[in-house]
Amino acid sequence: MKAVNTELLDLLGQGGRRFVVPIYQRVYSWDYEQCEELLRDIVTTGAREDDYQHFTGSIVYIASDAGTRTSREPDLLIDGQQRVTTITILLASLAALLKTKHEDKQDPIGGFSPEDIHEYYLTNKRKTGDEYFKLILSQYDKDALKAVVNGAPLPRSESRVVSNYSYFVDRLAEFSHDQLADLCRGLSRLVVVDVELSRGQDDPQRVFESMNATGKGLSQADLIRNFVLMDLPTVEQNRLYEDYWFPMELRFAGQNRQSFDAFVRHYLTTKTYKIPKQGNVYDAFKEYVFNQSQGGTDRNEIVRDLHLNATWFANMALDQEMDSELASRFYDMDQNVAYPFLLRLYADFDAGKLGRDEFLQILDAINTYLFRRAVCDIPTNSLNTTFVSMLNTVDDEHYLESVLARMLTLPDHRRFPKDVEFLSALQERNFYKFKRVRHFFNKIENFGRKEHVSISDYSIEHIMPQNANESWQSDLGDNWKEIHDWYLHTLGNLTLTGYNPEYSDHPFSKKRDMEGGFKQSPLFINRGLGILEAWTQDAMDERAEKLAKQALLIWPRPQIDDSVEERYRIDGRNGRGFDWSQLHQILEVMPAGKWTTYANLAEIVGTGAQALASHLSAHAGCTNAYRVLNWNGEISDGFRWSDSNDEREPRKVLLEEGIEFDGGQASRNQLLQPEELAALLESELEV
Structure with missing residues (x-):
């Protein structure tokens, strides 16, 4: 040089x-x-x-x-x-x-x-x-x-x-x-x-x-492209670029250009079962290519595979899917946490391992899972790792069953909300502030319709207005304030209208009978409002229950045989066929001066405490396993260092890291709860 x-x-x-x-x-x-x-x-x-x-x-x-x-x-x-x-x-x-x-x-x-x-x-x-x-x-x-x-x-x-x-x-x-x-x-x-x-x-x-x-x-995409093509002979560079890379770039052209980095991150997650940090995609890609080359895979194969996965990703995330039924499912999925798992599904669908009807059923289940959790306001910080953990649990011989069973047996904070929890949240939560309220009303309005109705020109209307004037106070009765405070933003009191300014704070009777009022509304969601004499607490309860039951039909919880579900639940608790990569990631980021329990970790990764403890004692690659203690903060009698020559005392190591002990039990002030472990992992992935 x-x-x-x-x-x-x-x-x-x-x-x-x-x-x-x-x-x-x-x-x-x-x-x-x-x-x-x-x-x-x-x-x-x-x-x-x-x-x-x-x-x-x-x-x-x-x-x-x-x-x-x-x-x-x-x-x-x-x-x-x-x-x-x-x-x-x-x-x-x-x-x-x-x-x-x-x-x-x-x-x-x-x-x-x-x-x-x-x-x-x-x-x-x-x-x-x-x-x-x-x-x-x-x-x-x-x-x-x-x-x-x-x-x-x-x-x-x-x-x-x-x-x-x-x-x-x-x-x-x-x-x-x-x-x-x-x-x-x-x-x-x-x-x-x-x-x-x-x-x-x-x-x-x-x-x-x-x-x-x-x-x-430079973007991660720039660095990856240079890395893949730079040291190849010119003829091979041109061929790979023109046949694979340039068509791939076209899929990410214009406003989609920023999506390429996210795609490669999802791609690597699918291939390695490990989520790269946000700013570390390029280094993770280089490591992946190196490992692949050690196994005999050359650059040509990697570029072809990347191109193929980019096509599937663009179909799912960039509205390029030609199959209308698949496209509608992808469009409804407003979170990107599932893309690594979806890439696996699409690959199997493309290869003929997964039938189209089964693919559609799984997509419906994932959309329902994500939507129900959002309605129930369950924290999302574990969703990335939830779908990564599912990558290794697919049984090719019982594809649909294994995926649905895994989703239905997810524990606690990862749970698939049941009907009772979903119905309760629909009727009681602040629905006006719900991020997907318009998506909900769009689905409700178009459920069962052959001719789609766009709700883009309609606004969210409070039937009982946000300003409870004297007329509304009189209609609601003596406890008007309690009713107004409780029901104002709930599902039963919300609807769609193109006449929001005209409705203003008028009494219900005027909103019902005026030009463009509820009696004349062409929307399915407003059916029944035009025949009500008054808008009361009972009317709001009845409407919320009606809409919530309709939501059960739109976002149904998958059904499999109880014995099959229980078998998968037991397998999960026992760790059979279990993907432990997420456990290893959590252990890697657990800070000194903190500890957790076998049960807390088992809840996060979706297995049983005993199975997790057995894995920790048998697997040499479990970093920081000594920071995992019994439920009461005691060091397990069965704890062993992965290196048989390591003679350190676990309690002494923990003391040196700042863990305080009262007798033989670690301080609960330094205990990491499941939600803290999930947040810790999520923040690490965002770096």
């Missing part, structure tokens, strides 16, 4: 010099603010009377082979493409502007005439095709930059090359001749670190990471 300071224009102006941005590099992405900042720095530098030079970063490239006397291979630009591209666009816009000036104004300081700019910094005059251009961008931006350099009509494109060129043209049109001279001087004073890598000798990926402060400013 050679690294020297050099003037950027000297680097670009070398005879026959050509830079090509490899296909694996991210698209050109600088915005107006970055362009304006660069332009301001250049002009300021050029206006100084001293010989001040402006440092503008590093240019890292893999040097071309020697080639022949008649041709030279391009250098592969692997870092600094954003700056080089922006300077190229600026030079092209400057040349275009100067070309419109009077002949004696076309070269502000000498060496910057339109012809000089083109001949020295933008093109290789005697070459043709791609060799004519000093800089060739990757597929998305390539044609746009060619048009800019050639002064050709700009293509209709979302490429930032087009918009930034137009921006520079407009800005430079405002410049005086002296300002244009300052710009030219500033361009000639731009200095970069010229980092030349040798093919076959330097490690481009390692240099790339270090130059970018291990990825600062």
Whole structure:
């Protein structure tokens, strides 16, 4: 590797010099603010009377082979493409502007005439095709930059090359001749670190990471793409990119671009049964690829598999599913916690292991599970790990049964709410503040309809208004305040209307009989309101019960034979066929100075305390197992260090970590409860 300071224009102006941005590099992405900042720095530098030079970063490239006397291979630009591209666009816009000036104004300081700019910094005059251009961008931006350099009509494109060129043209049109001279001087004073890598000798990926402060400013997707493709032969790079990576990028184009990092995180979770930390996806992906390569899987297979999973993810999460019944289930799923498990399901569906009807039933069960828990206001911080734990519990021979049974036997804070709990929450909770209230009313309104009704133009209406005026106080009776406080935001008092402003705080009779009132409402959800004489406590109770029972039909709890469910419950308690990866993750993040019980951990991971204790004593990879104690805070008589040569006393180790003991029992003030263990794991995953 050679690294020297050099003037950027000297680097670009070398005879026959050509830079090509490899296909694996991210698209050109600088915005107006970055362009304006660069332009301001250049002009300021050029206006100084001293010989001040402006440092503008590093240019890292893999040097071309020697080639022949008649041709030279391009250098592969692997870092600094954003700056080089922006300077190229600026030079092209400057040349275009100067070309419109009077002949004696076309070269502000000498060496910057339109012809000089083109001949020295933008093109290789005697070459043709791609060799004519000093800089060739990757597929998305390539044609746009060619048009800019050639002064050709700009293509209709979302490429930032087009918009930034137009921006520079407009800005430079405002410049005086002296300002244009300052710009030219500033361009000639731009200095970069010229980092030349040798093919076959330097490690481009390692240099790339270090130059970018291990990825600062780059998305995980950028780093992963570079890692996968960078050190492959050019022909193989092009094939993998064009056949798999570019089609995958198209699925994540535009507003979906930010979803790629989330997808890779879900993909790795599906493959490894372990959730990478939010900011550690790239490192986790590299580790996964390394482990796969150790097992004989090459990059081609990994890229193909990633592409296939990206297709399934886009179908589920980015509204690209063509099967309408599947699409409607994916649309209803407003939480992303299930995606690792859904990727497993989709893979088996695509491979024919899981039938379409069974897939639909499982999706219905997952939607019901998530929705019921949301209604019942059960904390969500364990859901990520809940679905990860289900990855290893699928029985291919009894696919549907094994998935449903696992969901129905989830314990305590992971539970699948039963009908009684669901009905009670529906009728009693503050439904107006419920995040999915509109989803609920949409489902209620369209249940059983063949012609879908959009509720987007309707607003949530309090039948008994938030302001209980004298008329409403009279209608509600002596205990009007208690009724108003209790029932105001409950399900029975809420509905949909397009006449919210007109209804205002009017009495029920007026809301019922007015133009557009409840009597005339076309909505199913308002049926029955038009025949009521008054809106009373009993009426609200009856309506809440009616809607709640309808919700049971829309979000039914799956049914399997009681004996089958009990068998899976017993297997779960005994740890048979159990996935212990979540237990290991929790143990890894348990802090010193804290302890928990076998029962608390068993509740979190969904097994029995005895099975968990047996696993801890038998498995050498259980970090911090000594922080797990009996229910009363005593160290288990059966505790053994995984290393048979370890002679430390567990109590002494705990004391050194800050655990306080009263007699033989650890302080309950330092005990981590199940919800704290779940929150601890969730916060660790978000880092």
